[in-house]
Amino acid sequence: xxxxxxxxxxxxxxxxxxxxxxxxxxxxxxxxxxxxxxxxxxxxxxxxxxxxxxxxxxxxxxxxxxxxxxxxxxxxxxxxxxxxxxxxxxxxxxxxxxxxxxxxxxxxxxxxxxxxxxxxxxxxxxxxxxxxxxxxxxxxxxxxxxxxxxxxxxxxxxxxxxxxxxxxxxxxxxxxxxxxxxxxxxxxxxxxxxxxxxxxxxxxxxxxxxxxxxxxxxxxxxxxxxxxxxxxxxxxxxxxxxxxxxxxxxxxxxxxxxxxxxxxxxxxxxxxxxxxxxxxxxxxxxxxxxxxxxxxxxxxxxxxxxxxxxxxxxxxxxxxxxxxxxxxxxxxxxxxxxxxxxxxxxxxxxxxxxxxxxxxxxxxxxxxxxxxxxxxxxxxxxxxxxxxxxxxxxxxxxxxxxxxxxxxxxxxxxxxxxxxxxxxxxxxxxxxxxxxxxxxxxxxxxxxxxxxxxxxxxxxxxxxxxxxxxxxxxxxxxxxxxxxxxxxxxxxxxxxxxxxxxxxxxxxxxxxxxxxxxxxxxxxxxxxxxxxxxxxxxxxxxxxxxxxxxxxxxxxxxxxxxxxxxxxx
Ligand SMILES: O=P([O-])(O)O[C@H]1O[C@H](COP(=O)(O)O)[C@@H](O)[C@H](O)[C@H]1O
Ligand SMILES: [Mg+2]
Numbered sequence: 191x192x193x194x195x196x197x198x199x200x201x202x203x204x205x206x207x208x209x210x211x212x213x214x215x216x217x218x219x220x221x222x223x224x225x226x227x228x229x230x231x232x233x234x235x236x237x238x239x240x241x242x243x244x245x246x247x248x249x250x251x252x253x254x255x256x257x258x259x260x261x262x263x264x265x266x267x268x269x270x271x272x273x274x275x276x277x278x279x280x281x282x283x284x285x286x287x288x289x290x291x292x293x294x295x296x297x298x299x300x301x302x303x304x305x306x307x308x309x310x311x312x313x314x315x316x317x318x319x320x321x322x323x324x325x326x327x328x329x330x331x332x333x334x335x336x337x338x339x340x341x342x343x344x345x346x347x348x349x350x351x352x353x354x355x356x357x358x359x360x361x362x363x364x365x366x367x368x369x370x371x372x373x374x375x376x377x378x379x380x381x382x383x384x385x386x387x388x389x390x391x392x393x394x395x396x397x398x399x400x401x402x403x404x405x406x407x408x409x410x411x412x413x414x415x416x417x418x419x420x421x422x423x424x425x426x427x428x429x430x431x432x433x434x435x436x437x438x439x440x441x442x443x444x445x446x447x448x449x450x451x452x453x454x455x456x457x458x459x460x461x462x463x464x465x466x467x468x469x470x471x472x473x474x475x476x477x478x479x480x481x482x483x484x485x486x487x488x489x490x491x492x493x494x495x496x497x498x499x500x501x502x503x504x505x506x507x508x509x510x511x512x513x514x515x516x517x518x519x520x521x522x523x524x525x526x527x528x529x530x531x532x533x534x535x536x537x538x539x540x541x542x543x544x545x546x547x548x549x550x551x552x553x554x555x556x557x558x559x560x561x562x563x564x565x566x567x568x569x570x571x572x573x574x575x576x577x578x579x580x581x582x583x584x585x586x587x588x589x590x591x592x593x594x595x596x597x598x599x600x601x602x603x604x605x606x607x608x609x610x611x612x613x614x615x616x617x618x619x620x621x622x623x624x625x626x627x628x629x630x631x632x633x634x635x636x637x638x639x640x641x642x643x644x645x646x647x648x649x650x651x652x653x654x655x656x657x658x659x660x661x662x663x664x665x666x667x668x669x670x671x672x673x674x675x676x677x678x679x680x681x682x683x684x685x686x687x688x689x690x691x692x693x694x695x696x697x698x699x700x701x702x703x704x705x706x707x708x709x710x711x712x713x714x715x716x717x718x719x720x721x722x723x724x725x726x727x728x729x730x731x732x733x734x735x736x737x738x739x740x741x742x743x744x745x746x747x748x749x750x751x752x753x754x755x756x757x758x759x
């Protein structure tokens with residue numbers, strides 16, 4: 191506790207604002223637990239940048255923690271590119287303080303002599319990724335905590351290619367940041383270096399989104415969409431993109447269209463949670479719409495609901511959306527003619543069905559660690575290859591490579607194109623998904639996330655993952671475990687034969703069991719929220735589309751057995 195108290199006391203100097211000092215003193219005198227949680231560590235970079243609860247403390251998002259990161263980043267940019275001509279672009283979302291924190295970040299960059307393009311109002315994360323390349327910037331920042339609860343905020347950092355920072359830059363930037371003290375932050379702005387941007391970049395982004403996502407699908411006049419921005423940023427882009435792609439029947443959920451950091455109409459602004467789309471789904475039922483699309487606050491995640499075989503609205507998960515979008519893009523590419531350098535990509539915790547589909551098309555398949563930054567890195571590392579599309583289970587998709595992060599703007603348009611075209615042909619989004627199951631195997635997945643907050647929660651998560659590793663399961667739902675993939679040691683071991691393989695991707699705290707029948711169970715700590723995640727993937731054959739409901743139920747039952755075997759519910 192002494193070390194924590196000493197760290198807290200360093201925030202009592204005149205460098206910190208008087209109200210900050212007051213709050214620290216109050217915590218020292220009255221709330222030891224809270225003090226511990228706020229000062230026991232520094233904010234760290236995770237799966238999607240730096241993300242945490244807002245407030246005073248080294249383990250909180252505030253102008254000092256973000257200021258220090260920005261100071262470190264400024265030093266690194268100047269060391270790498272020289273003082274002259276370094277340019278960055280900054281965007282912010284609808285969250286509380288995102289605008290003022292964006293301003294602070296801009297001021298710190300400018301105080302270091304760096305030219306800053308600052309969006310004048312909220313914008314989507316994909317637009318920021320696009321803007322980095324469009325404005326030929328060296329880096330980009332978006333102030334957002336994505337889909338996290340309202341008390342969170344954060345900072346995603348992009349590099350010259352428009353992708354989030356990855357090795358080696360991330361490690362080098364982090365050591366630069368860690369070498370600084372808060373007093374090193376230059377807060378005194380050079381306003382002449384801060385230029386507000388808006389319409390010109392919007393226009394270029396919207397045009398590029400339409401160009402990449404519009405495939406001139408049939409049946410647009412007869413296709414009804416319900417759209418919700420869940421109080422977030424996508425309202426600045428998606429309605430316009432759909433309009434320019436000729437969709438006229440778009441109903442916007444007005445109650446959720448107003449940007450609001452409290453997200454007052456939802457429990458959580460995360461399209462992964464079915465409740466987030468409930469208002470839009472109800473509207474779709476009322477007006478007989480074909481599709482619901484809803485995005486998270488920074489508009490990189492996309493939730494989709496479509497009519498199932500019984501004509502009811504059903505939310506499709508991230509794996510399912512990814513399968514159908516990739517299938518569509520591969521078909522398009524096939525019609526143009528494959529050149530032989532195409533690849534599709536996903537992450538180690540997403541559906542293995544992507545690999546089955548890649549094999550069927552004869553295109554290369556690549557797998558990355560969790561996080562789109564790793565998919566962005568593949569594009570950067572293989573400039574001769576042609577990235578067709580890819581995504582991950584957590585409701586994220588990327589269409590081509592003009593935005594180097596998951597992009598709910600172009601993906602929304604792509605989903606509408608697929609569904610509209612399918613409907614015009616007498617099929618549907620849902621039926622086409624079933625066709626994919628017949629062609630590539632029926633894969634069904636389930637994610638279990640368990641939230642454990644604060645310092646003690648972090649310890650519990652560590653323990654749960656340790657137990658999962660140290661007490662290996664030998665069979666899952668009657669099938670013997672064959673492979674244990676340990677991404678911390680980079681070793682995959684066939685426990686039936688003793689064979690060992692090296693895992694050729696960066697180390698990470700992930701453990702995956704794979705059984706003889708291809709069932710996969712992955713466990714890892716979230717890098718963006720205080721959660722531990724268990725990903726279950728089952729599969730079987732689907733001989734014909736008519737058997738879909740029966741086989742789907744069999745896989746559901748199997749998932750239930752696995753959950754109870756693993757004590758997960
Ligand atoms: O949260 P977002 O939408 O920025 O998304 C970020 O976090 C997600 C969840 O990561 P984790 O499981 O570590 O929490 C990742 O899948 C995603 O690629 C990353 O960009
Ligand atoms: Mg997001």
